[in-house]
Each structure stands twice: as C-alpha cells, then as structure tokens.
Amino acid sequence: MKGDYQDLVDEISALLGAPATLENRDFRLIAFGAHDSDDDLVMDPVRTRSILTRQSTAAVRSWFEAYGITRATGPVHIPAAPDAGVFRGRICLPVRYRGIVQGYVWLLDQEPGPGAEALAAAMEVAERIGVLLAEEAKAGAGLSREFRAVLTAGRGWQQDMAVAALRVALGPGAEGLHAAVCVAPWTGEAPASVPGAAAVCVVPGDAADANGVPGGSGAGPGGSGALAVLLRLRSTDALAPALTAVNRLLPRAGAAGAAGPGPGAAPDAAPGPTAGLSDPVRTLAELPAAWAQATAAARTAAARPRLGPVAQWSAIGPYRMLAALAAGPADDPATRALLGPAHRELARTAEVFLDCAGQAGRAAAALGIHRQTLYYRLGRVEQLTGLDLDDGEDRLLLHMALKASRLHG
Structure with missing residues (x-):
C-alpha cells in the first residue's frame, strides 16, 4: 500500500513539476517526493518537521485548516507566513472519497505555477489516492472492531473466537512480537494512525472500568474510556520505539482528568492521561493477559506519577501483584474507616x-x-x-x- 501511495505522489510531482507530499487528514506524513533543489526555502521548518517527524503540530494544522482545506473540493492556494515557519506559499490538493476528506497533497507554490490543466490532472490522481485511503480506513475499522472484541469478550469460547477473527483480520501481521498499550482516560475517536501499530481501538468506559482502567465511565463529561493499541515489536529488548510511540499519544488524549488519587495522596495525583505498556507477547492468544498488564500499568502510572506517565508492566514492582489480587476497591474491614x-x-x-x-x-x-x-x-x-x-x-x-x-x- 505504501508503494502505491509513493507512486501516486511521484505522479503528481511529475505532472506539476514540483515535489509533493501526502498527509492523511490527521496531518501525518504518508509519502513525499524527492527534493533536488538547492533553494533553502524549499525545506522551511514546517516542511522539514513534517518529513523528519512524520507529523505536523496542532498549531500548524489549525493554521492550514483556517484556509478552508477541510471543505475545499479543488486546489487551495495558501500564502507564505514566515512568522509561522512557512517561508513559501503552498498549494493544497484535498484528497476526498465520496465527499469526505481523507488527506491532503501539498506542493510549494511558485511562479509561474502549474496551469489549470495540470492541476486538474493532479486532482484526478488525488481522487485515486482518496480511494486507497478510504479502503485502508475501512480495513482499519474492521481491525478496530476485531481488536476491541478480543479486549472486551468474556473468557472461554467467546474470547477464543474473537482472537481467531483478529488473527484473520491481521493476516501475516498476526505473527511475531506484539505489546499491548493502554492510554487513559481517552475521549473521542481513535487516531487514524499510530506508528508501529497493528491495530487501534477505543475501549468504552464500562469495559474500561471492568478492566481497572483509570478514568473509566466516571471520568470526563459524558464518560470516557481507554485507547488500546496493539504495537508491533522487533525484539523483546527493543522497546524504545514503542515507548516513543506511546509518549506521542499522551498529548492527544485530551484534557480529561485521570482517575482520582488514592486516599491522602493528593500530592501524588497524576496531572493528566497516563499509559501502560505490557510485556511482549508472541501469540495473539496472550493478548487478553497483555491488555490486563497494560491497564494495570496505566492505573499505576496514574496512582504513582514517578512511574509514569508511561509505565511498563515490568517496572511497576509490587503493583503487579496488587493488580492481580485487587479485582475491585480495597474493602478490608480493618482498613475501611482509614481509607475513607x-x-x-x-x-x-x-x-x-x-x-x-x-x-x-x-x-x-x-x-x-x-x-x-x-x-x-x-x-x-x-x-x-x-x-x-x-x-x-x-x-x-x-x-x-x-x-x-x-x-x-
């Protein structure tokens, strides 16, 4: 699929005589054309960041969206804004499928610029990109559904069937090492893409509560749940890329508060969303256990900020045993009054x-x-x-x- 996107971006670059970049609707980079110019202005800070980090900041996104690109059906010319790090103007080609924006193709605006015929041809290519992005989104929705089923199914044959369905949906991607990630609280939809993720879904508040996730149905206006991510791993010792991906998710988790602190623990209260990372697993059958680890680690990070905001199951010490023992709030008769x-x-x-x-x-x-x-x-x-x-x-x-x-x- 990535090769298809690259071929189409190169086709647009050839039609318009300028290097193009393709981003999804979340402004995450998908493909970009080769830059062979000696002009330093070609690689302004916004374009450099997009290529090097494969994403744009929220401020940059808001700035470009102010020019109506989310509603446009044809090319949009956006002027330069040096104060915003945009040293050269842009041409944005909205990528749509059945009227719904799927992403954007970006080119530098330069004199004399491409003619109307060339732009029309480029928009036809953008439509083909829109079909691919929509198909990928549809496949991703199916994966999210199967992934969520594994995490919320009861034990026994229901869970076995859910794991089998997820294995089929993942195809060859079902093999190899994976880790489960829990980010909570999470409001809204799952991100369109997460680097290194095999599947992403949002676990509803009631199911999140049942798994001991911080910030379940009682957190945030209208309730909130947890974001679940199935991350691909290269080896059991190489967790740095996974931790980087998880850290990038936290600012996107929104301003919803984490679970309330334990008794008398106000100074230790977590300031926002937290995340947990499970131990690596080699088979999808181990995924429910990995999700339990990830939710316990996320809850621990909320309770003990010194272990977070991203806590690894392997590093939470006694909380591993406590998470297994404590299916619900502590209610021992000897300590009940003290914990009030x-x-x-x-x-x-x-x-x-x-x-x-x-x-x-x-x-x-x-x-x-x-x-x-x-x-x-x-x-x-x-x-x-x-x-x-x-x-x-x-x-x-x-x-x-x-x-x-x-x-x-």
Missing part, C-alpha cells in the same frame, strides 16, 4: 511510614512533620484500624490495602 475521605492525611502518613520501612526519622522527614506528630498520627491509625504497627502481618495488611486503594481510587 475523612482520614486522607492519616492514610498518607501510614503509607509513607510503611514505604520508609517503619523508620520514623525518614518518614517524618519525607512528610515534613515533627517525629512526635508522626507518632501521634500512627497512634490514631492503630485506633481506627485495630492493627498493631509493630506486628509484621498487620503492617503487610495495611500496606497492601493502602497500595491497592491507589489502583482503584
């Missing part, structure tokens, strides 16, 4: 004290309080819970309850 909203400061004091291995001096310093204040608060914790903080098992119970409450805050 009235005792956030006491809960945070107890958590820091236990994180510091019961060393009062370290805990008091971390909390910024006097040691006597710490002892007073710990005494109150013992009164509320009936636990003895000198007893190892009581400490373990309290520590687990406090950490689990973060995952389901």
Whole structure:
C-alpha cells in the first residue's frame, strides 16, 4: 500500500513539476517526493518537521485548516507566513472519497505555477489516492472492531473466537512480537494512525472500568474510556520505539482528568492521561493477559506519577501483584474507616511510614512533620484500624490495602 501511495505522489510531482507530499487528514506524513533543489526555502521548518517527524503540530494544522482545506473540493492556494515557519506559499490538493476528506497533497507554490490543466490532472490522481485511503480506513475499522472484541469478550469460547477473527483480520501481521498499550482516560475517536501499530481501538468506559482502567465511565463529561493499541515489536529488548510511540499519544488524549488519587495522596495525583505498556507477547492468544498488564500499568502510572506517565508492566514492582489480587476497591474491614475521605492525611502518613520501612526519622522527614506528630498520627491509625504497627502481618495488611486503594481510587 505504501508503494502505491509513493507512486501516486511521484505522479503528481511529475505532472506539476514540483515535489509533493501526502498527509492523511490527521496531518501525518504518508509519502513525499524527492527534493533536488538547492533553494533553502524549499525545506522551511514546517516542511522539514513534517518529513523528519512524520507529523505536523496542532498549531500548524489549525493554521492550514483556517484556509478552508477541510471543505475545499479543488486546489487551495495558501500564502507564505514566515512568522509561522512557512517561508513559501503552498498549494493544497484535498484528497476526498465520496465527499469526505481523507488527506491532503501539498506542493510549494511558485511562479509561474502549474496551469489549470495540470492541476486538474493532479486532482484526478488525488481522487485515486482518496480511494486507497478510504479502503485502508475501512480495513482499519474492521481491525478496530476485531481488536476491541478480543479486549472486551468474556473468557472461554467467546474470547477464543474473537482472537481467531483478529488473527484473520491481521493476516501475516498476526505473527511475531506484539505489546499491548493502554492510554487513559481517552475521549473521542481513535487516531487514524499510530506508528508501529497493528491495530487501534477505543475501549468504552464500562469495559474500561471492568478492566481497572483509570478514568473509566466516571471520568470526563459524558464518560470516557481507554485507547488500546496493539504495537508491533522487533525484539523483546527493543522497546524504545514503542515507548516513543506511546509518549506521542499522551498529548492527544485530551484534557480529561485521570482517575482520582488514592486516599491522602493528593500530592501524588497524576496531572493528566497516563499509559501502560505490557510485556511482549508472541501469540495473539496472550493478548487478553497483555491488555490486563497494560491497564494495570496505566492505573499505576496514574496512582504513582514517578512511574509514569508511561509505565511498563515490568517496572511497576509490587503493583503487579496488587493488580492481580485487587479485582475491585480495597474493602478490608480493618482498613475501611482509614481509607475513607475523612482520614486522607492519616492514610498518607501510614503509607509513607510503611514505604520508609517503619523508620520514623525518614518518614517524618519525607512528610515534613515533627517525629512526635508522626507518632501521634500512627497512634490514631492503630485506633481506627485495630492493627498493631509493630506486628509484621498487620503492617503487610495495611500496606497492601493502602497500595491497592491507589489502583482503584
């Protein structure tokens, strides 16, 4: 498919006598013609960024869209704007299919410029590109549907059937290493493309909640869910490209708040969307387990920002076990009162004290309080819970309850 796009872009470049670039409707680069000019203005900052990073910024997108390219059915001439990094004017050829914009072909506007006949011929090529993009989008929608089914199906034969359908939809791409990614909260539609992704979908809020995803149906106006991405990997040791792709998704997750912090953990509250990356898997049958890892890692990143905003399942330590044990909010009778909203400061004091291995001096310093204040608060914790903080098992119970409450805050 990429070769088809490149051939069509080269055809437009030849028709108009200028190098062309093709971007999808999200302004992500698909193909570009060769640049053989010595003119430095040919590669202005906007064009350079588009080619090197394969995407444009939101500001650049808004600037170009202000010229009506999303509604245009013919070539649009856009003037230069040096202040915006656009040193040369552009000609935009909207790429449409059945009236719906699929992408854009861009050329530098130069004197005397292409004639009407050449532009008409280039628009015919753009229509052929639109057909390809629409077909690819349709195939992507099918993949999203099958991918979502795997993540939301119950265990047993339903899940087995969903995995089999996804395997067929992916074709040869079903083989090899993959990792699951969870980005939450996520509002709106899934992005049209994610570098290195085999499939992308949005998991609805109710299903996201069921999987312990931060920012489920209760997060954001009208509810929100989580973005799920099935990433292709080259090897189990080469996760850097995957992490780069995930980091690029976070700014697109919107301004929806992440899940509320655990009791007394306001200073640790995550400022926005978080993401989790599973361990690599070799078969699609392992995908449900990988999704559980990714959602647990995303929830951990929301609860413990020092581990995020992108947390790897392999790096979240005790939260791996807590995620497996805590199917729902912590509700042990001994810790129930402490975990209520009235005792956030006491809960945070107890958590820091236990994180510091019961060393009062370290805990008091971390909390910024006097040691006597710490002892007073710990005494109150013992009164509320009936636990003895000198007893190892009581400490373990309290520590687990406090950490689990973060995952389901």
